[in-house]
Amino acid sequence: MAQEKPENPNAATIDFETEVIDYGTVEKGGDGVREFRFTNNGKEPLIITSCKGSCGCTVPSWPKEPIAPGETGVIRVKYDTQRVGPINKSVTVNSNAKTKVKVLRIKGKVVKPEQVKTSPEKEKSSMMAK
Numbered sequence: 001m002a003q004e005k006p007e008n009p010n011a012a013t014i015d016f017e018t019e020v021i022d023y024g025t026v027e028k029g030g031d032g033v034r035e036f037r038f039t040n041n042g043k044e045p046l047i048i049t050s051c052k053g054s055c056g057c058t059v060p061s062w063p064k065e066p067i068a069p070g071e072t073g074v075i076r077v078k079y080d081t082q083r084v085g086p087i088n089k090s091v092t093v094n095s096n097a098k099t100k101v102k103v104l105r106i107k108g109k110v111v112k113p114e115q116v117k118t119s120p121e122k123e124k125s126s127m128m129a130k
Contacts, residue, residue, distance in 0.1 A: 007098065012046035012069070014097040015039050016104070023079070023087055023108025032079040036104050040067045040097075048095045051075055058089040058106065077106060084110050 016038045023034065040046040045066035053060055057080040063073045077091055087108040094101055 008044075010043035011098045012040050012042035012044045012067070012096055014046055014048075014093065014095055014099065014102060015041050016102070019102070020105045020107065021077070023106060025109050025111055026081050026087075027113045028081060028084050028110055029113070030081045030110075032081040034077050034079075034106065036075045036077065036091075037072060038067075038075070039072045040069055042097065043069050044096075045069070046073075046095060046097055048073075048075075048093060050092075050094045052092050053077070054090045054092075056080075057083055058091060060091045060093075062093070075104070077104070079106060081110050084112055086110075 016036055018036070021034045021036065023032075026032065045068055047066050048062045048064075051060035051062045059078045059080075060075055061078075062075045067073045075091070075093065079087060079089065087106055087110060089106050091104040091106070092101060093104060
């Protein structure tokens with residue numbers, strides 16, 4: 001019979017400040033970058049092997065170098081805000097931490113910007129002055 005490997009008590013950990021980021025309401029074309037901050041509270045270096053967004057509109061970037069015990073790092077997520085509608089996406093993080101797979105979530109809503117930023121009266125009066 002195969003024996004399961006005992007859990008390494010010194011293994012790295014990946015402890016996030018938050019596992020869900022709420023974008024709130026973002027205008028179409030607005031800033032779609034958010035950051036998930038984490039700390040390695042284990043006794044061995046943390047190595048993130050991959051991060052994958054649930055679709056092509058969610059693109060994560062992560063530290064490629066090991067995160068030493070006690071150190072912090074950031075996983076940046078860029079959401080494509082050209083897509084109007086609700087945001088409900090996930091980012092799957094794979095690492096050598098005690099918890100090998102973590103799923104982070106982003107949520108919010110992308111709305112169309114106001115159709116007219118300046119009042120039409122001002123535009124008309126400045127045109128008449130010419």
